[in-house]
Amino acid sequence: MTNILIVGVGGQGTLLASRVLGNYAINRGLDCKLSEVHGMSQRGGSVVTHVRIGEKIYSPIINEGDADIIIGFEKLEALRWRHYLKKDGIIVVNDQEIMPMPVIVGAMAYPVGVFDQIRSEGMNLLVINATDIAKNCGNIKVANTVMIGALAKNIGFKREDIIEAVTNTVPCKLLQVNLLAIDKGYSAK
Amino acid sequence: MKKIMLGNLAIARGAYEAGVTVSTAYPGTPSTEITEAIADYKDIYVEWSPNEKVALEVAIGSSIAGARSICCMKHVGVNVAADPLFTIAYTGVNAGLVLVVADDPGMHSSQNEQDSRYYAMANSIPMLEPADSQEAKDMTKLAFEISEKYDTPVMLRTTTRVSHSQTYVEECDRVDVAIKPYKKDITKYAMMPAMAKKRHLVVEDRIKQIAIDSNKLEINRTIIKSTKLGIICSGVSSQYVEEAMPDASILKLGMVFPIPLDLIFEFASKVDELIIAEELEPIFEREIKAAGIKCKGKEIFSIQGELSVAIIKNKLLGVPIPVADNTLPVRPPVLCAGCPHRGVFYILNKLKLMVTADIGCYTLGAIAPLNAVDTVICMGASIGMAHGVDKALGCEASSRTVAVIGDSTFVHSGITGVINAVYNKGSSTIIILDNSTTGMTGQQHNPSTGKTIRDQVTHQLDIEAMCIACGVKSVSVIDAYDMKLIESTLKCELAKDEVSVIIARRPCILLTKDARVPYAIDQDKCVRCKACMKVGCPSISKALNGKIVLNPAQCNGCGVCVQMCKFDSIKLVGGAK
Numbered sequence: 076m077t078n079i080l081i082v083g084v085g086g087q088g089t090l091l092a093s094r095v096l097g098n099y100a101i102n103r104g105l106d107c108k109l110s111e112v113h114g115m116s117q118r119g120g121s122v123v124t125h126v127r128i129g130e131k132i133y134s135p136i137i138n139e140g141d142a143d144i145i146i147g148f149e150k151l152e153a154l155r156w157r158h159y160l161k162k163d164g165i166i167v168v169n170d171q172e173i174m175p176m177p178v179i180v181g182a183m184a185y186p187v188g189v190f191d192q193i194r195s196e197g198m199n200l201l202v203i204n205a206t207d208i209a210k211n212c213g214n215i216k217v218a219n220t221v222m223i224g225a226l227a228k229n230i231g232f233k234r235e236d237i238i239e240a241v242t243n244t245v246p247c248k249l250l251q252v253n254l255l256a257i258d259k260g261y262s263a264k
Numbered sequence: 265m266k267k268i269m270l271g272n273l274a275i276a277r278g279a280y281e282a283g284v285t286v287s288t289a290y291p292g293t294p295s296t297e298i299t300e301a302i303a304d305y306k307d308i309y310v311e312w313s314p315n316e317k318v319a320l321e322v323a324i325g326s327s328i329a330g331a332r333s334i335c336c337m338k339h340v341g342v343n344v345a346a347d348p349l350f351t352i353a354y355t356g357v358n359a360g361l362v363l364v365v366a367d368d369p370g371m372h373s374s375q376n377e378q379d380s381r382y383y384a385m386a387n388s389i390p391m392l393e394p395a396d397s398q399e400a401k402d403m404t405k406l407a408f409e410i411s412e413k414y415d416t417p418v419m420l421r422t423t424t425r426v427s428h429s430q431t432y433v434e435e436c437d438r439v440d441v442a443i444k445p446y447k448k449d450i451t452k453y454a455m456m457p458a459m460a461k462k463r464h465l466v467v468e469d470r471i472k473q474i475a476i477d478s479n480k481l482e483i484n485r486t487i488i489k490s491t492k493l494g495i496i497c498s499g500v501s502s503q504y505v506e507e508a509m510p511d512a513s514i515l516k517l518g519m520v521f522p523i524p525l526d527l528i529f530e531f532a533s534k535v536d537e538l539i540i541a542e543e544l545e546p547i548f549e550r551e552i553k554a555a556g557i558k559c560k561g562k563e564i565f566s567i568q569g570e571l572s573v574a575i576i577k578n579k580l581l582g583v584p585i586p587v588a589d590n591t592l593p594v595r596p597p598v599l600c601a602g603c604p605h606r607g608v609f610y611i612l613n614k615l616k617l618m619v620t621a622d623i624g625c626y627t628l629g630a631i632a633p634l635n636a637v638d639t640v641i642c643m644g645a646s647i648g649m650a651h652g653v654d655k656a657l658g659c660e661a662s663s664r665t666v667a668v669i670g671d672s673t674f675v676h677s678g679i680t681g682v683i684n685a686v687y688n689k690g691s692s693t694i695i696i697l698d699n700s701t702t703g704m705t706g707q708q709h710n711p712s713t714g715k716t717i718r719d720q721v722t723h724q725l726d727i728e729a730m731c732i733a734c735g736v737k738s739v740s741v742i743d744a745y746d747m748k749l750i751e752s753t754l755k756c757e758l759a760k761d762e763v764s765v766i767i768a769r770r771p772c773i774l775l776t777k778d779a780r781v782p783y784a785i786d787q788d789k790c791v792r793c794k795a796c797m798k799v800g801c802p803s804i805s806k807a808l809n810g811k812i813v814l815n816p817a818q819c820n821g822c823g824v825c826v827q828m829c830k831f832d833s834i835k836l837v838g839g840a841k
């Protein structure tokens with residue numbers, strides 16, 4: 076059983092990740108449940124997608140303390156959801172800050188030392204500059220795909236399997252740049 | 265073929281396979297995608313109705329005319345549709361009629377967490393509840409069979425976690441169901457006292473029969489494992505129970521009203537301890553206790569919020585739940601960068617008005633820094649409430665009170681409020697935020713956008729003409745991005761001793777953002793007074809070095825912040841995105 080928690084800010088577009096992972100599960104003949112809340116939180120709120128892949132899945136929701144991997148599209152969100160991580164699990168974070176309204180209005184400060192905090196709690200952390208990598212791939216919009224590549228590597232999916240899943244998901248004309256992004260994400264350290 | 269499918273899409277597929285001819289709805293999270301997905305099946309007539317009452321009435325009409333019909337809404341929509349619902353329980357149907365209602369335990373996107381099972385009980389109509397997408401599809405089809413077999417409307421209840429989770433579904437072909445002949449029968453379809461008295465007896469006999477038959481329904485499933493503990497559950501909770509308590513015996517109810525009492529007696533007799541794991545209200549628990557069966561429910565699990573595997577393990581096995589770090593800044597949803605509601609709310613707050621608001625994206629005007637909203641109750645309430653303030657405190661208070669309502673909500677249930685305010689000689693000031701869409705639920709058309717659910721051009725309801733026809737003498741239309749004009753118009757209309765309507769118009773930014781040019785802050789001119797930050801745009805923030813920055817990737821070029829800046833430091837950058 077693999078529990079993948081994808082967290083970010085509403086509107087960042089975590090949808091692609093869940094579709095790719097769904098296709099990965101179908102291709103492997105595995106059971107799979109995906110859950111994400113649509114609606115109000117999509118307006119710039121904190122959003123979370125649960126992906127569970129395995130022989131037999133009951134709950135579509137991952138328990139606190141039960142995620143094998145957390146993919147954070149934004150730093151504060153990775154920090155917020157870290158209590159979902161399993162002991163020995165890994166957090167992969169895009170090195171990006173998006174200010175929430177309490178910070179914008181000056182009521183609170185954006186936390187400093189997010190990465191040190193996560194490490195100090197004994198969690199495995201991988202920081203990726205997905206935005207820059209995506210720019211180098213030639214399309215800033217594939218930052219999400221870079222993150223999927225990093226996810227696949229760190230959860231132990233084979234490179235060719237995730238490539239197959241992306242190929243099944245992404246429209247033809249965008250395939251090449253997405254495959255490049257997957258590759259860069261897969262090799263990111 | 266097996267596919268991974270959203271629960272809501274599975275309901276749509278079920279409707280298609282069941283041979284549905286007519287599908288109606290008013291959008292509402294978490295139900296909206298059902299009807300959007302039905303729109304992709306060209307064999308089905310589909311519509312957005314202006315509200316849930318009309319949606320249900322259309323479906324009742326088509327059912328009595330002989331076509332299988334489905335009507336979908338969120339939980340609070342049933343309050344709006346309750347009037348026809350209570351009486352079609354009496355008339356019954358001709359062709360199958362299914363009302364899908366999506367509950368929202370935990371209130372991910374709702375103003376309350378009412379439990380729709382009460383509506384099934386109150387109406388004596390059967391209700392089914394699926395636990396995943398496959399069941400969502402299968403039970404949609406079963407609901408039509410039950411509806412026709414027992415001559416009753418059937419409710420299908422989902423919750424957010426079923427509607428918005430994707431699980432495997434096996435697709436089947438559509439069965440073509442012929443239109444049933446309609447036969448005039450006023451003793452069945454025209455409810456007045458003489459007829460209704462007889463029909464009420466039919467209702468009670470019918471529900472007794474369904475209760476007996478429910479003991480043999482396959483969707484009410486018993487799994488006997490350990491005899492120490494038995495758990496009764498339904499819907500997504502049954503998934504949680506199966507995962508959390510692999511050794512416990514389970515009775516999973518697929519029909520959640522009426523419940524199969526013989527089956528429950530039998531199950532209870534096989535286990536030492538009986539626990540009811542249900543989200544929201546103790547509905548099973550009360551009925552089971554009333555039948556004289558000992559069980560525990562809400563003394564263990566909360567009435568508020570959702571259940572989860574972790575909560576069940578915690579309550580029954582004492583397994584601790586890792587806690588969230590609540591020292592972090594929260595990230596509530598916000599009005600989008602470029603949202604045309606922003607400037608209006610800034611002015612409302614600036615003028616320190618009492619704002620009876622309504623339900624939609626503009627509800628977010630309640631949050632800091634806009635802080636402009638006093639009340640949010642239900643769709644349409646803003647206008648009635650402003651009139652209430654007017655009548656309670658008089659003209660003087662009324663000149664400091666504004667009702668704020670969106671275009672979709674105005675058509676849903678705001679118009680009668682305007683008629684009332686004029687009819688009863690009120691002096692309310694009403695702002696209609698016309699962003700040409702039903703924004704909050706994901707940009708659906710409504711009568712004021714002039715397009716149907718399938719994007720066909722149709723008559724566009726003229727909101728100005730509508731207000732004038734209601735008797736409003738002062739109707740002004742202004743640009744929602746022009747803050748000076750908003751302020752001057754408001755002051756002028758508030759001073760009038762009659763009902764006035766201000767239509768603040770600009771399309772939702774999500775419909776137009778690609779064509780707009782972003783702004784940037786000229787750091788040489790910026791004095792860091794932070795005036796631009798008072799409008800609460802997510803694209804403007806203070807950087808660590810103290811500079812105020814406007815993120816061009818997020819900015820949608822509305823220019824509201826430009827109007828806040830006294831130093832001319834916010835400038836357009838380059839061309840369109």
Ligand SMILES: Cc1ncc(C[n+]2csc(CCOP(=O)(O)OP(=O)(O)O)c2C)c(N)n1
Pocket residue numbers: 290291292293316338340341344623624625626643669670671672673674697699701702703704705
């Ligand atoms: C009775 C009822 N039906 C549906 C909903 C779901 N809902 C919330 S806001 C909204 C529509 C908002 O559209 P509009 O008034 O045009 O405002 P906008 O979001 O576009 O600003 C809907 C359908 C609800 N809360 N209550």
